[in-house]
Amino acid sequence: TYYARKRKLYEEIYPGFYDIDLRQLFSAPAGIKASSYLRQRRRRLMNSVAQFTNEKKFRVNKLLTRLIDRSDELGLRVQNDDPQQDFRVASYITTLVMNYLFTGKFKRTK
Structure with missing residues (x-):
């Protein structure tokens, strides 16, 4: 329908666009705030x-800002001592950026 097409077209500007992936990346019940974790590793x-x-860099930084803000809103947490976490986060952000380069949108992973 018309509305489904419009929603798909503008989906990445909705606040919940990254929620599923962020909840999967930062699923620790305790630990440091995911937003703090991302800020510390931002550069x-x-x-x-x-x-x-x-x-x-400005486009990657803009994406990081969105992810930080949304992680903060969701109250997500991460274990700071997980050696694989940096790799997972970098892979996720790289995937979003590559999707943007190929499609013009930061498409969410499936």
Whole structure:
């Protein structure tokens, strides 16, 4: 329908667009706030993702800002001592950026 097409077209601007993935990434019942975790690693994530995707840093930074804000709103937490967490987060952000490069949208993973 018309409304379904419009919703699909503008889905990434809705606040809940990243919720499923963020809840999967940051599912710890206790630990540090996911938003703090992302802020602490922001520069390193931004530089790595921009380097390997060839995307501009400001666009990666804008995406990180969205993810930080939404993680804060959802009250998500992460275990700070998980050695695989940085890899998972970088992979997720890289996936979103590559989707953007190929489709023009930060499509959510399935």
